[in-house]
Amino acid sequence: MGTIVAVETAVPSYTVTREEGKEVARRLFADRFRDIDRLLAVFDHAEIEKRHFCVPLDWFTTPRTFKEKNEQYQHSAVELSVQSAQAVLLTAGIAAKDIDAIVFVSSTGIATPSLDTRIAQILGMREDIARIPLWGLGCAGGASGLARADDYVQAHPEAIVLLVAVELCGLTFVYGDGSKSNLIGTALFSDGAASVIVVGEQRTQDSGQPFHGPRIVSSKSQLWPASEDVMGWDVRDEGLSVIFSRDIPSLVRKEMDDQISQLLDANQLTRHELTQFIAHPGGAKVLQAYQQALDLPADWLDEARLVLREYGNMSSPTVLFVLRLVMAHLRHDAIANHGYGVLAALGPGFSCEQVLLHFGS
Incomplete structure (x- = not known):
């Protein structure tokens, strides 16, 4: 771990x-x-x-x-x-x-x-x-x-x-x-x-020095078949041209509830034990879809919305910007610094990557 x-x-x-x-x-x-x-x-x-x-x-x-x-x-x-x-x-x-x-x-x-x-x-x-x-x-x-x-x-x-x-x-x-x-x-x-x-x-x-921070409990990958056209690059003479489908928010609403359940079930956990959801803020509609699909408390996506507002979508590092804010918040809130969290991001494939974290001692 x-x-x-x-x-x-x-x-x-x-x-x-x-x-x-x-x-x-x-x-x-x-x-x-x-x-x-x-x-x-x-x-x-x-x-x-x-x-x-x-x-x-x-x-x-x-x-x-x-x-x-x-x-x-x-x-x-x-x-x-x-x-x-x-x-x-x-x-x-x-x-x-x-x-x-x-x-x-x-x-x-x-x-x-x-x-x-x-x-x-x-x-x-x-x-x-x-x-x-x-x-x-x-x-x-x-x-x-x-x-x-x-x-x-x-x-x-x-x-x-x-x-x-x-x-x-x-x-x-x-x-x-x-x-x-x-x-x-x-x-x-x-x-x-x-x-x-x-x-x-x-x-x-x-180590003589104690290392503190969230622990990685497990991870889960999901690759959906026949979905290559949802997101990716069109490689041209002029460079890499972005491909992304307008259906991504609807895919979040359709698939993410089951994906979270599979991750938690594999680790004998329930939704009630989750205290954090760390989402890649691919866009405002994507965050809204996460909230609807998972029935999240509104403030669970505050850090993701802040990163989106201040930095935009930087692709792979973006969810780590969100993680940094969550960790900073928890260092100053001993009550909130407990329980489990899921870090999740969607990408080309079409795919989903999740990391299960444990906060606190």
């Missing part, structure tokens, strides 16, 4: 407000849609006030090649990953050379060798570091990466694992693509990184 010792995040320096994003989208799409003003209402319905990007807004108003985008991805992804990783090592009080494995999650660009090689060397990690790069998980990547980090410390209970999830979703905007998916993406997606320290049970017991 791994312990989540710390979570830290990083965002790039270019901040875009809702109105700024809307005006750029108007310029880019006005000649594509006669009803552009009606379609731009998606910016208001998204309930996102600001987002962060690794390039200025003007960068998106010029055609870019896949090569240009990917070079920017590699540079900025390493930079943000190192920022969040350095922060989490400092918070956890752990040296980079004490890390035994790095789980690296990203789907918005490509690199071989994967970028964790650069990150590990910049941070000064050991040469025998175990590397676990994960690509193609999209929005489910943060939850899946956390589960894989726990798998590692289950097999190596003396280990410390660094999880890094980084996405530069803004770079996947395709100039000249007049599709509604491309327009909606301009209202939702953004850039960011999150890093997590997971410590194995034996390391926790043997």
